Amino acid sequence: MTATPVLALRGVSKRFGAVQALTDVDLEIHAGEVVALVGDNGAGKSTLVKTIAGVHPIDEGVIEWQGRQVSVNRPQDAQHLGIATVYQDLALADNIDVVGNLFLGREIRRYGIVLNEVEMERRSRELLDSLSIRIPSVRIPIASLSGGQRQVVAIARSMLGEPKLVILDEPTAALGVEQTAQVLDLVERLRARGLAVLLISHNMADVKAVADRVAVLRLGGNNGVFDVRTTSQEEIIAAITGATDNAVTRRASRTAEVQK
Amino acid sequence: MSIDKTSSARHAAVDAPGAAEGAVAAVDPRLLVQQEGIAGYVTEFKRKIKAGELGSIPVIVGLILIAAIFTSLNSNFLGPGNITNILVQMAGTGLIATGIVFVLLLGEIDLSVGSVSGLSSAIFAVLAITHGMNNILALVLALASGAVAGAIHGFFFARVGVPAFAVTLAGLLFWNGLMLQVLGPDGTINIPSDNVVYKLEGYYFSDVAAAYILALVAVVIYFWTAFSQNRRRQQAGVPARPVSDILMRTVLIAIVAFGVAIIFNQYKGLPLAVVIFVGLLVITDFVLRRTTYGRKVFSLGGSVEASRRAGINVTVIRITVFMIAGFFAALGGLFLASQIAAANQGAGAGNLLMNSIAAAVIGGTSLFGGRGRTWNALLGVLVIISIQVGLGIQGVAAPIVSMVTGAVLLATVVIDAITRKTQRSAGRA
Numbered sequence: 001m002t003a004t005p006v007l008a009l010r011g012v013s014k015r016f017g018a019v020q021a022l023t024d025v026d027l028e029i030h031a032g033e034v035v036a037l038v039g040d041n042g043a044g045k046s047t048l049v050k051t052i053a054g055v056h057p058i059d060e061g062v063i064e065w066q067g068r069q070v071s072v073n074r075p076q077d078a079q080h081l082g083i084a085t086v087y088q089d090l091a092l093a094d095n096i097d098v099v100g101n102l103f104l105g106r107e108i109r110r111y112g113i114v115l116n117e118v119e120m121e122r123r124s125r126e127l128l129d130s131l132s133i134r135i136p137s138v139r140i141p142i143a144s145l146s147g148g149q150r151q152v153v154a155i156a157r158s159m160l161g162e163p164k165l166v167i168l169d170e171p172t173a174a175l176g177v178e179q180t181a182q183v184l185d186l187v188e189r190l191r192a193r194g195l196a197v198l199l200i201s202h203n204m205a206d207v208k209a210v211a212d213r214v215a216v217l218r219l220g221g222n223n224g225v226f227d228v229r230t231t232s233q234e235e236i237i238a239a240i241t242g243a244t245d246n247a248v249t250r251r252a253s254r255t256a257e258v259q260k
Numbered sequence: 261m262s263i264d265k266t267s268s269a270r271h272a273a274v275d276a277p278g279a280a281e282g283a284v285a286a287v288d289p290r291l292l293v294q295q296e297g298i299a300g301y302v303t304e305f306k307r308k309i310k311a312g313e314l315g316s317i318p319v320i321v322g323l324i325l326i327a328a329i330f331t332s333l334n335s336n337f338l339g340p341g342n343i344t345n346i347l348v349q350m351a352g353t354g355l356i357a358t359g360i361v362f363v364l365l366l367g368e369i370d371l372s373v374g375s376v377s378g379l380s381s382a383i384f385a386v387l388a389i390t391h392g393m394n395n396i397l398a399l400v401l402a403l404a405s406g407a408v409a410g411a412i413h414g415f416f417f418a419r420v421g422v423p424a425f426a427v428t429l430a431g432l433l434f435w436n437g438l439m440l441q442v443l444g445p446d447g448t449i450n451i452p453s454d455n456v457v458y459k460l461e462g463y464y465f466s467d468v469a470a471a472y473i474l475a476l477v478a479v480v481i482y483f484w485t486a487f488s489q490n491r492r493r494q495q496a497g498v499p500a501r502p503v504s505d506i507l508m509r510t511v512l513i514a515i516v517a518f519g520v521a522i523i524f525n526q527y528k529g530l531p532l533a534v535v536i537f538v539g540l541l542v543i544t545d546f547v548l549r550r551t552t553y554g555r556k557v558f559s560l561g562g563s564v565e566a567s568r569r570a571g572i573n574v575t576v577i578r579i580t581v582f583m584i585a586g587f588f589a590a591l592g593g594l595f596l597a598s599q600i601a602a603a604n605q606g607a608g609a610g611n612l613l614m615n616s617i618a619a620a621v622i623g624g625t626s627l628f629g630g631r632g633r634t635w636n637a638l639l640g641v642l643v644i645i646s647i648q649v650g651l652g653i654q655g656v657a658a659p660i661v662s663m664v665t666g667a668v669l670l671a672t673v674v675i676d677a678i679t680r681k682t683q684r685s686a687g688r689a
Contacts, residue, residue, distance in 0.1 A: 087569075089565070090566075091563065091565055091566040091569045091570070092563065092566055093558070093559040093562030093563045093566045093567065093630070094562050094563065094630070095558060095561060095562035095629075095630035095631055096555070096558055096559055096562055096630075100555060100558075100559075101566075104555075104559055104566065104567070104570040104572075105567075105569075105570025105571040105572055106570075106571075107552050107555060109552060113551045113552055113553065114550055114551055115550055115551060115552060115555060117550075118489070118492045118493050118496045118498060119496065121493075121496075121498045122496045122497065122498050125498060
């Protein structure tokens with residue numbers, strides 16, 4: 001793990017009209033690390049992801065990219081830095097085959113306008129092989145693939161831009177056991193390649209399985225960053241629901257300090 | 261189509277990420293690779309039927325049925341004169357249907373193509389014949405009028421956000437009115453036989469060599485493109501078709517091309533109308549399936565959101581697609597004017613609009629966007645014109661023709677709906 005994080009958020013705030021969506025949020029992600037971002041509905045996970053992805057520019061705070069302060073105001077800014085985001089609704093065209101979807105919007109061309117299908121197919125196979133992704137054929141329409149296969153295709157597509165940070169928004173939601181395992185395997189392979197991965201998830205089992213650290217958001221603010229290996233699932237859930245932050249626990253911690 | 265059940269290979273790759281690239285075999289045994297030879301075709305064909313991927317099979321079966329029925333009623337139906345007639349007559353409606361295929365690929369509809377085609381013929385006739393303008397210039401202006409009409413539809417649909425159905429319905433009324441206005445009180449302008457538009461359907465390359473040379477050129481070009489594409493695939497190390505496959509397809513195309521050439525030469529020779537129509541089908545098919553523009557049209561038909569996120573300029577694609585539909589409507593209108601050697605007030609009226617949409621759908625273009633080819637327009641219009649001509653020979657009245665065409669259209673969409681259901685259960689919808 002390098003000393004300088006790939007991405008660091010310092011005191012980030014975001015407001016939508018009267019709603020304070022994010023308050024003074026800090027987050028650090030290092031290369032070769034999977035950070036899970038968890039929190040209850042409305043905790044600000046999606047807003048935070050969108051500020052990193054450039055969909056919503058931040059109001060206050062600092063975004064640092066590899067130690068350098070940057071401004072991310074448009075999705076293109078994030079892409080240029082090397083941030084790839086895979087949203088929950090995947091955004092694949094069902095009627096186009098796997099190769100076409102991988103290269104949608106950045107087709108390899110010959111003579112300026114003619115599709116270079118051969119080169120795109122070769123690069124697709126290379127990419128899928130290097131990620132150990134197995135699909136029946138790269139020439140079948142996306143409609144023929146299972147949910148898990150679509151998810152890995154969407155993640156593979158994000159890899160074409162050679163990003164340094166990949167943001168996965170609920171990649172295992174609505175997937176079966178086998179398919180979830182496929183996606184989690186892929187997440188581990190991304191980490192092995194030295195990428196930083198920000199994983200948004202509701203599923204504690206997934207988080208425990210692949211994440212190195214867990215950042216908990218609650219009501220738009222930080223509610224702790226935990227090391228997955230040394231933290232129990234109950235502690236994380238308590239941080240998400242705020243069970244640790246009520247009158248009872250505050251009193252308990254006060255009395256504990258007094259006794260020291 | 262099985263998904264990966266053996267996870268040991270993947271775990272090995274995770275444990276040793278550096279070895280992942282070398283460790284994975286280039287060819288996955290589960291890939292849907294077609295076996296070589298005839299046996300491969302039979303298994304592939306069986307798989308496609310089971311999965312509901314009928315493609316053009318229902319239309320071709322339908323055409324054979326139509327030919328068989330009308331030939332049994334009148335042996336002249338498959339005579340060279342009648343076949344030439346059908347193929348020349350289909351160009352007008354077929355060109356309009358080609359433009360409709362583009363719009364259907366977006367999952368939209370253009371109801372104005374009939375009126376736009378009438379307007380184009382009126383503009384040409386008034387400019388070239390009434391005002392004596394240079395014929396070619398008048399032709400270009402007539403075609404441009406179609407593209408401009410399409411651009412207006414596209415603007416209101418893509419920029420303002422009015423449903424295409426409503427915009428083009430307004431266009432249907434407006435352009436028809438404009439056509440009547442342009443034609444003026446006379447109503448009918450005859451097109452003389454030395455006029456360029458008359459020649460669109462009236463000119464035949466009477467030299468026997470013309471049809472054969474064109475057939476030969478087509479076959480050679482097909483073989484060469486397929487062969488060189490295959491060689492590039494082999495060089496890049498991606499799966500390529502067996503050469504026997506290419507040869508078989510080439511032979512099939514050669515049989516059709518030379519068969520049609522022989523039929524043409526037994527009558528008046530190679531019709532200019534067929535050359536233009538088929539030439540434009542080749543070009544549009546290339547544009548849709550082999551260029552970035554075509555890829556964008558298909559992706560918009562599949563998912564607008566995915567296209568937008570991929571950085572595709574949705575508005576530009578939508579407007580240009582409606583311009584293409586308008587252009588082809590205008591061109592088809594000139595062919596239809598050529599057929600009756602006149603521009604008149606009835607141009608673009610009647611069943612033309614419905615026939616051209618029906619042709620695209622009967623040919624196999626999906627009404628829901630994202631699936632179809634411009635060759636569908638040719639197959640579909642062939643069905644419609646064959647029925648019209650065949651029933652015409654039998655002396656069947658127009659109302660019955662309309663009813664039969666309607667029944668065929670219904671049968672087509674029923675087949676489409678059933679195959680889509682089968683496809684969904686086979687995971688290919």
